[in-house]
Amino acid sequence: MKRKYIIGLIIALVIALIVFKLAANKSVLNKKNAPTADTVLRIPVKAAAAQEQTLDINMVKTGSLAPFKEAKVLAPVSGTILQLRFNLGDEVYEGQVLAVIDTRLLQLDLQKAQSNAGKLKRDLDTYTELLQGQAATQEKVNEVRQNYLDAANQVSQIKKQIEDATIKAPTSGTISLKPVEQGVFVNAAADLATIVNLSQAKVQLNLTETEVYQVKQGQTVKITTDVYPGREFQGKVSFISPQADETYNYKVEIMAQNKEGALLRSGTFVYADFSRKTSQQILLIPREALTESIKDAAVYVVENNVVHQKPIKTGIELKGLIQVISGIKKGEVVVTSGQINLKDGTPVSISK
Template sequence: MKRRYITIAIIAGIILLISWKLLSNKKQLNEKNKPVLNTNIRVPVSVTVVKSVPGNISFRKTGSLSPFKTVKVLATTSGLLLRLPFELGDAVQQGQTLALLDTRLLNIDLQKATTNITKLKNDLDTYTDLLKGHAATQEKVNEIRQQYLAELNQADRLRRQINDATIQSPLNGIIAAKAVEQGAYVNSGAELATVVNLSKVKAQVNLTETEVYKIKTGNHVSITADVYPDVTYDGNISFISPQADATHNYLVEVTITNTGRNMLRAGTFVNVDFVYSAGHDILVIPREALTESIQQASVYVVQQQQAVRRQVKTGLEMNGQIEIRNGLSAGDTVVTSGQINLKEGTAVNIAK
């Protein structure tokens, strides 16, 4: 029995020794396989230096052109169109006849009215003399006078209708639309044609709140169009909306002189370049250096090979650059790419 207990004790000791050895080996393997933290890893980034530049700030907006004046030509009386001496695209002058209505019936009515006026005038003179001799009543004289005045009004109305039958162009321009054809009967107020004046054109663009307070009515601007890439047009700010739209943008209208060989057409897309002087030097950085929206702008500045986050206040955006009004100084090094991998204090490696 004693020998049996000794044997069991020896076996248990061997098992414990093997278990301890296995645990010891596993611990050594875990330590060996544990990843080694490399505190020397640096995130590669591209950077630029904050620049101080003269405060002649420019920004570009895109808009489309509309005619300086557009007028619909309407019939001012009813009648048959005897003449319609124009076609689409014709150039017309102010006062040029665009349509002639049939006035034969109106002329007949005017002749009748003129005859009646002459007769009533004689009757009125006769009865007025009779009234003085007490040979006629005042009521009869008043009746004839009323008829005489009614015929005068009728004659004036007919003359206006005859004059209105000759429809003239209200301005210099080009026929942009033709609504009727010769021989048609038109009612008063019917549209006959549309005339547009392209000697000047208007470009409409939307400016932000920051931008709109930098311009004034009458300021000079430069305009370019892709259709004439080598031509620059001169324009002036003719209108600034006093009220923002739902997106807090302000409508600005620019008037452009549109004469010469390279005339622009309504509907053409153009680039409008605004320029103003801040009166002092300003700080600028590339737009891509911002890590948040313009309203909550921030950048990463490189200091002692580490990324330091800075909140900044921005100004106008111009040609890929953005004005920095607060938060940076000239000569600061800011990250322009690689920000997605950065946080406060991250070690960086500046790409050459």
């Protein structure tokens, strides 16, 4: 009886062990079949939301002065300069004789050309009479006539060269460059002088896309410069470029009267006050959010803990912030730190 009891106890223990083992195996299988936890590697970044801000914008731009007119005096013919009637800094007027080039060789060429043209004119008269008497052909008369016309044209050309040897100022102004001296030989198209007209000051500057739409042709502009503290020069917008350059800026020119006793010289830096203070609602993001240059600006936008790179168009910069003209909207979150480890579609976690 005792033997049977022991055998039954052993069997019960074996069964209990088997049941325990099966339960343990089921638990392991359940853990394996259970959904896995999120083990995706997320890149830690810092981010900020795009925010709108109202700014008072006072348009004062820096520009530089260019001559109202600038003209080069070129030698129209080759020859030796017999007379040079100007010096550096001289004031000249339009049409004034500045230089005279030796034309003695041209005079000899003219005599030869005139002699040849006279002979051909006599030949033409002779052959025309012979044609009337049927002693010459029409073809021969046409040939002689063409030769005469060519010779007459050569005479006219040499006369024009002799006339051009007296060189006159193409515009009024000041002689700013004198690269030659009297007595030297110059070739045709050689540079004899540069004339700068400063009767008006031409201010050249660049405006951004946002700024250029606030400026109108003929608008009055106040010009100041550090050279003449406390003085103002009045100008008007004379030109607004219809097309942006490669940096997305628009060239603008302003014509200002040059005051006696306070002459503005070419190359001087000036400030152009457009006297237009406006309040604008603009979208701003931190400057460090840009992943490229301002020309090819782009940012990483965080959506559902994943970044997407978006190109944007930028405007003015303001104390570490930069205006976004297009590309993202108010409230969108942009990455401001950690972009070097990112690409489009990278999961991220935003750290404080």
